[in-house]
Amino acid sequence: MKRSRSISPAVAILVAEALAFVVVLASLPGQTFAGKTSAFVRKDEKAVDMPLDSDVFRVPPGYNAPQQVHITQGDCDGLAVIVSWVTPDEPGSSLVLYGTSENDLILSANGKVEQYRYYNYTSGYIHHCTIRNLKYDTVYYYAVGVDQTLRKFWFTTPPEVGPDVPYTFGLIGDLGQSFDSNNTLTHYELNPRKGKTVLFVGDLSYADNYLNHDNVRWDTWGRFIERCAAYQPWIWTAGNHEIDFAPDIGETEPFKPYKHRFHVPYTASGSTAALWYSIKRASAYIIVLSSYSAYGKYTPQFKWLEAELPKVNRSQTPWLIVLMHSPWYNSYNYHYMEGETMRVMYEPWFVNYKVDVVFAGHVHAYERSERISNVAYNIVNGQCSPVPDQSAPVYITIGDGGNQEGLATNMTEPQPNYSAFREASFGHAIFDIKNRTHAYYSWHRNEDGYAVEADKMWFTNRFWHPTEESSAYVMHSLH
């Protein structure tokens, strides 16, 4: 939407909103809609990493005390949890004690400990222990650091997988460890919509921006997120900052630090690599893809996804969610078209299997698309524009976690008509599944109060209730 420079921003916003509303009214139903580029103005300051002596990086007291404690789902259905932690001085015990009574941890499981080297850095002792046969929808207490410094945490298992189970996911991407990252995590923790599991869309620590990819910054990141990730699972996606490929310093094994530190249940979904896998959680089927592993025809990831999509039973898990790092639809002038080759390979499948929503990161900003597809093109027919398609996913870029690289503010102009809303601000989102037909989605920017929704949308399930969603629907909910 063009506007004159002479009118004040506040008036311009009102005019823009009113115009958008008129456009919506004039074009109902099923027409194309003008997207919105938010006029929100934030402080434009550089994102600065928190110094090594920050409170959030503090080493827990006690000899060989476990640190960087984090959990993730450990099987297909949510009845297992992988507990991971690091001990700094010696291996110590890989036992996890757990139980449903806080002061009586009567169960135990033993994990494994590993270590890795990266250039001149040697990691601490990294423990991973999978605890299995849990009960659904139950609070478990657990402890690590047996026989040395015992530290206790707790988590809640998800409800049994089923079509009408409500569940609330948080979305965070490209987090890093700046003061803004801390702000994003705090906003997620204090959001009254209360996310129960984080879907993390890649780019974790940004340690690779330091000299020799200083892996000490992987440790600080692990300590930073512990306050959340020890108590609720974070579902991991690998981004480009996890590759850590640095042949100039002799580091030629891609994803080395990431794979040692963040274990995921990939074998449970028949995957042969930790970088792509799936889980079921409550009423959602979540597929994690790797933008930085081969995905062309005949590759392991291609074959896995080809076999995986037909397995999704929408009667059991109505909501089909895909996570990846590099977005397919992105109208910012950053990482422009980097997701294009994967889109060309997989988009027809996503439309065919009616994926509800795709979350990506990479671009350090926020964007939500209309339901669109671009699958008609066959090299000779010239049909290469995204078109409205109610069988297609909504694409959301949520790479706005707040890392030190700062915000992506440069957008392609004019805003393409497939882009429904875009804004360069740090924040997080919540995907709140109500039942098999409805999910409420909201985006929360860090500048606002914890409960403020800067963008929002009702999702209707593509399998059970594929009503037409459009900006009109969104505009309506704003009034």
Ligand SMILES: *[C@@H]1O[C@H](CO)[C@@H](O)[C@H](O)[C@H]1NC(C)=O
């Ligand atoms: C990070 O955020 C937490 C929670 O708001 C706060 O207690 C802490 O002081 C912050 N740390 C830094 C370094 O900003």
Ligand SMILES: *[C@@H]1O[C@H](CO)[C@@H](O)[C@H](O)[C@H]1NC(C)=O
């Ligand atoms: C690794 O090397 C860098 C410089 O190349 C140096 O500053 C750093 O202290 C070294 N770290 C260790 C653990 O030796």
Ligand SMILES: *[C@@H]1O[C@H](CO)[C@@H](O)[C@H](O)[C@H]1NC(C)=O
């Ligand atoms: C799909 O899930 C439903 C509900 O759990 C079940 O009754 C049905 O047998 C499943 N279908 C297939 C093909 O497995």
Ligand SMILES: *[C@@H]1O[C@H](CO)[C@@H](O)[C@H](O)[C@H]1NC(C)=O
């Ligand atoms: C924004 O990106 C475009 C395309 O890369 C470039 O030509 C332009 O100079 C950039 N604008 C600013 C203000 O950086």
Ligand SMILES: *[C@@H]1O[C@H](CO)[C@@H](O)[C@H](O)[C@H]1NC(C)=O
């Ligand atoms: C965008 O506009 C073009 C040209 O008017 C049209 O063909 C296309 O369907 C529109 N796409 C969307 C997503 O509305």
Ligand SMILES: *[C@@H]1O[C@H](CO)[C@@H](O)[C@H](O)[C@H]1NC(C)=O
């Ligand atoms: C599903 O949730 C939506 C939104 O809360 C509600 O309007 C609808 O009635 C629910 N459907 C059923 C069958 O309960």
Ligand SMILES: [Fe+2]
């Ligand atoms: Fe990235």
